[in-house]
Amino acid sequence: MTKSILLTGTLFLYAFCVCGQSALTDSTHRVGEVIILGADMTQKDVVPAQVLTGEELRSLNSLSVADALRYFSGVQLKDYGGVGGLKTVNIRSMGTNHMGVYYNGIELGNAQNGQVDLGKYSLENISSIRLYNGQKSDIFQSAREFGSAGSIYLETRRPAFDDGRDTHLRATLKGGSFDLVNPSLYIEHKISSSISMSADAEWVNSSGKYKFRYRRVTPSGQLAYDTTAVRQNGDIDAMRLEAGLYGLSRGAKWNVQVYHYSSERGVPGAIVNNVWRRGERLWDRNSFVQTQWQKAVSSLLSLKINGKYAYDYTRYVNNDDKLIHVDNIYKQKEIYLSAAALLNITDWLKMSAAYDIQHNRLSEYMCVHRTTHWLSAAASLDLPAHLRIQLSCLGTIVDEEKRSRDQAPLKSKFTTGAFASWQAARPFSLRAFAKRSYRMPTFNDLYYTDMGNAYLKPETATQYDGGLTLHIDSRHGFLEAFHLSADAYLNNVTDKIIAYPKGQQFRWTMLNLGRVRITGIDAQMAFLFRLPAGISLTTKVQYTYQDAIDITDKADNYYRDQIPYIPWNSGSAIVMAAWQGWRLNYSFIYTGERYNQQENIRYNYTQPWYTSDLSLQKDIALHRCRLRFSVEINNLFSQDYDVVLNYPMPKRNYRAGIVVEL
Numbered sequence: 001m002t003k004s005i006l007l008t009g010t011l012f013l014y015a016f017c018v019c020g021q022s023a024l025t026d027s028t029h030r031v032g033e034v035i036i037l038g039a040d041m042t043q044k045d046v047v048p049a050q051v052l053t054g055e056e057l058r059s060l061n062s063l064s065v066a067d068a069l070r071y072f073s074g075v076q077l078k079d080y081g082g083v084g085g086l087k088t089v090n091i092r093s094m095g096t097n098h099m100g101v102y103y104n105g106i107e108l109g110n111a112q113n114g115q116v117d118l119g120k121y122s123l124e125n126i127s128s129i130r131l132y133n134g135q136k137s138d139i140f141q142s143a144r145e146f147g148s149a150g151s152i153y154l155e156t157r158r159p160a161f162d163d164g165r166d167t168h169l170r171a172t173l174k175g176g177s178f179d180l181v182n183p184s185l186y187i188e189h190k191i192s193s194s195i196s197m198s199a200d201a202e203w204v205n206s207s208g209k210y211k212f213r214y215r216r217v218t219p220s221g222q223l224a225y226d227t228t229a230v231r232q233n234g235d236i237d238a239m240r241l242e243a244g245l246y247g248l249s250r251g252a253k254w255n256v257q258v259y260h261y262s263s264e265r266g267v268p269g270a271i272v273n274n275v276w277r278r279g280e281r282l283w284d285r286n287s288f289v290q291t292q293w294q295k296a297v298s299s300l301l302s303l304k305i306n307g308k309y310a311y312d313y314t315r316y317v318n319n320d321d322k323l324i325h326v327d328n329i330y331k332q333k334e335i336y337l338s339a340a341a342l343l344n345i346t347d348w349l350k351m352s353a354a355y356d357i358q359h360n361r362l363s364e365y366m367c368v369h370r371t372t373h374w375l376s377a378a379a380s381l382d383l384p385a386h387l388r389i390q391l392s393c394l395g396t397i398v399d400e401e402k403r404s405r406d407q408a409p410l411k412s413k414f415t416t417g418a419f420a421s422w423q424a425a426r427p428f429s430l431r432a433f434a435k436r437s438y439r440m441p442t443f444n445d446l447y448y449t450d451m452g453n454a455y456l457k458p459e460t461a462t463q464y465d466g467g468l469t470l471h472i473d474s475r476h477g478f479l480e481a482f483h484l485s486a487d488a489y490l491n492n493v494t495d496k497i498i499a500y501p502k503g504q505q506f507r508w509t510m511l512n513l514g515r516v517r518i519t520g521i522d523a524q525m526a527f528l529f530r531l532p533a534g535i536s537l538t539t540k541v542q543y544t545y546q547d548a549i550d551i552t553d554k555a556d557n558y559y560r561d562q563i564p565y566i567p568w569n570s571g572s573a574i575v576m577a578a579w580q581g582w583r584l585n586y587s588f589i590y591t592g593e594r595y596n597q598q599e600n601i602r603y604n605y606t607q608p609w610y611t612s613d614l615s616l617q618k619d620i621a622l623h624r625c626r627l628r629f630s631v632e633i634n635n636l637f638s639q640d641y642d643v644v645l646n647y648p649m650p651k652r653n654y655r656a657g658i659v660v661e662l
Contacts, residue, residue, distance in 0.1 A: 045137045046380075046390050046419040047431055048469065048485070049153075050524070053128035056538070059576055059585045059615065063174075063182070063204075065129065065154060066118035070589055071572045072131045073522040073542040076565065079643040083178060083206040083236055087119035091133060091150035092491055093518045093548040093566045094461050097439040100148030104156055104257060106290045106308050107144060109334050109360070110442075120261055120286070121154060122240060124172060124184045125200045128155045133487070134433045134463060135417060139390060142306055142338040143354035143374035146394040146417065149437045149461050149491075159188035159196040159246060166190035169662040176632070176655030178234075179207040195247040201240070208234025212648035213640040214271055231268055231648065233280070238263035252295035261286045269320075270646035279320030285313040288334075299344065306338040333361045350380045362443050369401040370443070386423030392416065398440055413438050413458055432466040457495045465489040467522075481528040491518040496552075516563060520546035535579045543571040550598065558598040565644070567592040567608070581619040588612050596645040609641030628659040 050072045052060070062068045066087035070077050074092045090096045101108045101116045108116050130153040135146055145151065161168075167189045174182040184202035191197060210231050216224045244257045267280035288310035296302045311333055318326040340354035356374040361367075378392035398411040417435035424430055438458040467487030474480060496514030522544050529537040548566045550558055562568070569592035577584045590610040597604040615632040631654070638652035 046388050046421045047132065047134055047137055047433055047465075049130040049132050049136075051128065051130050055578075055583075056574075056576065057123065057126065057129065059583055059617065060123075060574075060587060062123055064119045065121040065123060065126065065152075068123060068129055069118065069131070069152070071540075071542065071574060071587070073524055073544045073571075074133065074520070074546075075131070075544075076567075076570075077643065078565070079649065080647045083180060083204065083208060083234075087117060088115050089118060089152075091131070092463075092489060092520060092522075093516075093546055093563065094149050094491055094493060095439070095459075097442065097459070098149040098437065098461055100145065100151045102145070102151060102153045103259075104154070104255075104290070105292060106142075106306055106336070109310065109336075109358070110312070110332075120238075120240075120263075120284075122184070122202055122204075124202055125156045125186060125242065126154055127157045129153070130155075133465060133489075134419065134435050135392070137390065137419070139350065139352045139378040139380045139392065140302065140304065140340060140342040141352075141354070142304075142340055143356040143376035143394060144338070144358070146376045146378065146392050147374065147396065147415070147437060149435070149439075149463060156200075156242070156244075157186070157188075157198070158244075159190065159198050161188075161190050161196070169660075171660045172657060174655055174657035177653035178210050178650070179205075180655065181205045182657075194249065195245070197246070198242075198244045200242040203240075204236060204238045206234075206236050208236060208266065208268070210234075210650040210653065212651060214648060215640070231650075233266035234268045236263060236265040238265070250295075252293060254291070254293045256289070256291045258289045259287065268647075271648065272646055279318055281317045281319070283313075283315040285311075287311050302342040302344075304338075304340040304342075306336070308334070308336040310334040310336075331363045333363075335359045348382045352376075352378045352380075360443075367402070368443050371399045372440075373397045388421045390417075390419040392418075396438075411440065411458060413460075427470055427472050429469045430466075431468070433463070434465075435463045437461050437463070459496055460494050462492045462494075463489065464491075478529050478531055479527065480530050481526075483524070483526040485525075486521065486523040488521050489519070492516075493518070514550065514552045516548060517551050518546060518548040520544065520548075533579070535577060537578075538574075538576045540574045541571070542573075543569075545569055556598075558600065561598060561600040562595055564596055564598060565594055565606075567594040583615075583617040583619075585615045585617070586612070591643075606642070606645060609639060609643075611639055611641070612636040625660055625662045628657075628661075630655075630657045630659075632656070 052068055052071065057068065060068055060071065063083065064087065066077060066079070066089060069075050069089050075089050076093065078088050078096075080087070088096045089099065091099050096115045101118070103121075110116055132151045132153070134150070135148065136151060136153070159168075168187070170186040172184045174180065182202070182204050184200070186198070186200045188196065188198040208231065211228060212231055213226075213228050215226045218224050239262050241260045242258065244255060246255045247253075262285045264281070264283050267282050269280055288308055290306070290308040292304070292306050294302070294304045312331070314330045316326065316328050316330075318324075336356070336358040338354060338356040340352060343351045345351060354374070354376045358372045360370045360372075374394060374396050376392065376394045378390065381389045383389065393414070393416045396413045396415075415436045415438060417433065417437075419431075419433040419435075421429055421431040438460045440458050465487055466489075467485065470482075470484040472482045474482070493514070493516040496516055522542075524540065524542045526540040527538070531537055545568060546566055547568065548563045549560045550556070550563055551560060553559060569590075571590050573588045575586045588610065590608070592608045594606050595604045596606050611634070613632065613634045614636050615630060617628060617630040620627040620629070633652065633654055635650060635652050640651065641649055643649060
């Protein structure tokens, strides 16, 4: 730890020395201001994305990708608290396993439990985050991208040299509450006119100790517990290393990326009946190398090839003296290859085809092999009267092998999707889609000790969506731009995979039992104002209504009850003001009432929560560099709340940072 702090200090000392060596010129490299109001709607987008990019992304009080995703409508975040707490998201109440997360165009996988911990992915090197419902509108994509009910695309910063120099460097140092120390370093270099490289390193260290209030009231209204305590065993020590090589060769665009993340963290556990559990530890090592190649062979044909090898190591230890001692190690390997072709048949008709294959192996006490094949075909039509249509179909075959007598049968599935948009008038457009998707049972669902069921069927989701967009650019008056987007949707989930008790305590089995119907509305509205004295003001408001009910069996006590942790009402608001290098940002997040168990009774009721965050930033231009200073106040009004029951979140906390760009 001491060496890391000394290294960080040396880098900043070097950066400041360089800043004072020569005068600033107009060619100094800087990241331009980009603000996206609401959805990204281009001529090729049939269903637009929700987007965070540019200054809007850098201005949020967020350390990780999961923090930033809270500002998208239709997203539910499960946050177990603190810097190192597990953070997962799902879209429109369909569950985390139905969502694909893509890192520079290739999916992040986890065949063991199907969940991607987005808290591991820092915003330091992320240039844009895009959220699609249904699927990405571009049909020139890998086959597996057609399989998700919703997708999140994370794009990292790519080398850019428009200032005459061939090397750029950015150093960042953040610190704050919970003993947080978070330095990072990014460098990019132009090797030749057609090849460039980048390297990125980041360290996060925190004790994770924060004050919280634990208060519980009995169903009769009597006070059971009311305690203020300090969260223990929430520490984290994590390192992220990335490197990329980017090039152009004979008309082909290619890149190779290497990623490594390692961490040790405490798992503070749930607080139940005023009892603290803090005997759990978790070690992670996640590494992958991936490559992409794309070329327009002719005006008619374009090709794209993706490849990836990933290795994940997880060690989980439970030393709690009141529980059974656990020391498990999981090792997972993944090999993935994809080939896609795009045919530009006419100006109004394009067709694509893709084939993907992926092999997963989970070893140690389980040795499971899963080979998955995806084969897709899609068409895009640009018809008269500004009507655009996309059709897609996907076939999937899953073959598994396990060293036991329980062998999973061969699974296959065929799904389709249809998407349409119509530019009714210049600022106004309509859209709709229908899609069928599914998620395969995870290794844990199938084989976990005393729980697995090797004969589980895939969980299937059918989505229907209709929406409208209104976007106005104005060059007169103080209102420069206005954006309004709204969608109404219906999702039906069948063969929902649930855990069901089978007689003895702590012994459960996995069954295909549930059916869930989800109806909802997503809405976003944004304004961009240009005020006197050079002040720019951006506001964004997002709202989600969801009615997600269990319709499995009329005999159930919870029939037609709201499913756990899904609020009926939720939303967010962002206000950003900029003036002469100063930026003041305010963000607000609200999650309404919900229930933490299947039965919607008073005992399971979970109160609404809301938070307000405030940050101030200042950009300063020196001789050869730019500096950015920032201070943040999170949970401004020190609200006591749980995102997940019995996992209390931090009260008011602070961060400060400095960025040096050369």
